[in-house]
Amino acid sequence: MVGRPPQGGRKRLFTQQHELAIIEMVxxxxxxxxxxxxQRIIANRNIFNNINRISISTLSRILQKHTFRMKQLYRVPFERNSVRVKDLRxxxxxxxLDFDAGELPHEFFYVDEAGFNLAKTRRRGHNNVVGPRAVVNVPGQRGGNITLCAAISxxxxxxxxATLGPYNTGQIIAFLDALHAGQTTAAQVCCHLG
Incomplete structure (x- = not known):
């Protein structure tokens, strides 16, 4: 005896083209x-003309079906590889190279500053027990930021x-003046301030 095909229920809301359009938006x-x-799907009447509402869980299910996962975002400066920045580099x-080929004796000094905080801890950790959180003990008060400026050759x-707080223009100039005063040879200073 052959049974009847399943009936009832709701038909699929999204076609394959709809799902591909959602993937392209992401x-x-x-x-x-x-x-x-x-909101963008409901507002787009060109592609999603028959969609008046959609749940968040349906969207999540569509993304999982196409192997999209929630991941940490990494910020990349959009100008890093622009033509202008490449020309500056x-x-x-x-x-x-011109300094290096010059006849005058010279020495390069590289100057940089970096800020950090002594109370920094890792953001992620592991815990193999289901339920409890992964915990790390941290100081109750964070303390101030420390900035270190150094010159190498x-x-x-x-x-x-090292100083508490950020370096400002006056402090950088004072640092360079003290560096220049401490040098006895004629030097051309090449600064890389990051």
């Missing part, structure tokens, strides 16, 4: 939230200075 903007995606290297570290 590919264009990795940081899009499901609620924002929901090329000019910098050319200037260094082929001889090693020439000068370094």
């Amino acid at each position: 590919r264009e903007n990795n940081a899009i939230q499901l609620r924002e995606l929901q 090329h000019d910098y290297v050319q200037t260094v 082929v001889q090693g570290v020439l000068r370094h200075r």
Whole structure:
């Protein structure tokens, strides 16, 4: 005896073309939230003309079906590889090479500053027990940021200075003046301030 095919229930809301359009929206903007995606689908009458409402769980299910997972976002400066920045890098290297080919004796000093906090801890951890959180003990008060400025050359570290808070223009100039005063040879200073 042959049974009847299943009936009833609701037909599929999204066609394959609809799902591919949703995937393309997510590919264009990795940081899009499901609620924002929901609003864009309802507002788009060209592609989703028969969709008047859609749940967040349905969107999540569609993304999982196409192997999209929630991941940590990594921020990449959009200008890092632009033509302008590449030209600036090329000019910098050319200037260094010109110094190197010059007849005057010279020595390069590289100056950089970095900020950090002594109370920094890791953001993620492991815990193999189901239920409890992965916990790490941290100080109750964070403390101030510390900024370290240092100058190096082929001889090693020439000068370094740590200060509470960020370095401002006046402090950088004072650091460079103290560096210049401590040098006895004629030098051309190449600064890389990050």
